[in-house]
Amino acid sequence: MRYLRLLSVFYKYSLLKELEYRVNFISNIFMSVFWVGWGILGVSIFFLHRDSMGDWSFPEVLMVVGLFTLFTGVMEAFLRPNVGAVIEQIRDGTFDFVLTKPINAQFIASLRTIVFWRLADVLIGLSIIVYALGQLHAAPSIGQIAFFVVMLASGAVIVYSIWLMMVSLAFWFVKIDNIAELFYAFYEAGRYPVTIYRGAVRALLTFVVPVAFVTTFPASALLGKIDVTTTLTGFAFAIGLFIASNRFWNFALTHYASASS
Amino acid sequence: MPLAMANTIIQVDHLCKYYQVHQKEPGLIGSLKSFVARKYSDVKAVDDVSFAIDAGEVVGFLGPNGAGKTTTLKVLSGLLYPTRGVARVLDFTPHERRAAFLRNITLVMGQKQQLNWDLPAMDTFLVNAAIYEIPDEQFKKTLAELTELLELTPLLKKQVRKLSLGERMKCELSAALLHRPQVLFLDEPTIGLDVTMQTKIRQFIADYNARYGATIILTSHYMADVTALCKRVIVIDHGKLLYDGDLHALAEKIAPHKLIRVEFSQPLNGQRLAEYGEVVKERGQRAELLIPRDQTSQVAARMLAELPIADVTIEEPPIEDVITRVFEQAARARAERGESDENDNDE
Structure with missing residues (x-):
């Protein structure tokens, strides 16, 4: 309860902060639309020449693109400005102010701000998904929607946990921006269904940089390509990884050296 | 806490904090060598330091750069795990970072800021009020007091990035004191400020101490801060405690x-x-x-x-000269023992 109230305070001031820069706010939304359009264009060109990508049809791939857009929104709105910013805070020592507050450090570090205009990506992504479903003339059942939600939530938790562990390394090595860049590079590969990749690359995209969990798997759930076992496995994987990342984070905190003032 | 007396707020026993740093010979070859095979060595930022501070005391931490002052403050505020030894503050072990502990302390660093750059200071105050769960009544009262003491009125609604350094420091102090902490760790709170502003901040710290009976540890490069605020000083150099006691007695003993x-x-x-x-x-x-x-x-x-x-x-000779003499004596003593000055890096 208390933490929910805190969140509302945090996000109120995040919004205020963005509204300080009106032009930025509006131009950023145009940027989002542009990038999504660019992504769809790429897929469309591909399908001008082929009928399927792997065993995915055009609307199915479109759905993955929609999910990729949606999750990019989640990542840029929640993860990058929070967990992603911890590396910088460790380097300049302002992480001190996170640690001296009487609330859970992981909570502040993970949810302190939100970049509101990035939620536009979430809406655009959802629209693409709905449009793709229309093209398929498929109305997903309640069960499929439930699998989809569980899969997507698990995917979000998995990406968060891996990011948190990555950031925790900064408590020892301080400068690890390149690891973050690498993560992004692989994440980009998730805009297409991972089943089009083979062997090692597919394993990498599923377990090391688990974009499959946020794009391909939820799309599969919505398309009825995934069963209960897979969904529950994904869920269990998410819980396990979350606990592991929390442990690792707490361990890493004991190695905080706090940049000199 | 069984060891200390009832009104002991801060108790430090044989505290050590070592950092591992990698050593590098100068130049490109040195960098390459260090990239391939790193040699690590311990830097003893704090080396076997003990002291106790009672409720309501204002104690000045003195020492040259890299002496271990900031490191000690960071251990006491729970940011750093001690390598060895014990630190207790308000009957808590700082590095456990219990909410009840953090609620009653504050750490102000002249060179780091917690205020949100893009928002007016008031917004950061409100966020902190939510974090510390300060009741509305108390928040209003404390803010009114701080506004009066620090003349904040014209500052609160301006974006922080548009404030001057001195104005920002006033707001930083306020943000750090809204929850009325009993223990204040002030690390160079007046650094970079002009003389008038330094005097104001100093006066404010004295007022806060008088009003709430807060216990304060202060580090500063400005001797005037220390002579104006602290009856007692703790002098550290190379991580070791050199002197702990009355400021004026130090002059008699050393000079x-x-x-x-x-x-x-x-x-x-x-x-x-x-x-x-x-x-x-x-x-x-x-x-x-x-x-x-x-x-x-x-x-x-x-x-x-x-x-x-x-x-x-x-x-009496100027206190600056006395302190300089303390460090010279310590350096000479180290040289006689044949110790090197390898600890001369930032803390």
């Missing part, structure tokens, strides 16, 4: 001299000042001499009798 300032009624003709004591300064008809503490009155009497003196004052 075995007093300073005699004389003004002559006419130019001296041939008399040599050096036979009275060590001449520090001689310009025109004014001079300053260092006289051994126990001979001060005799020498002064002799000078009055033998020289054409218009005015004479006897003073």
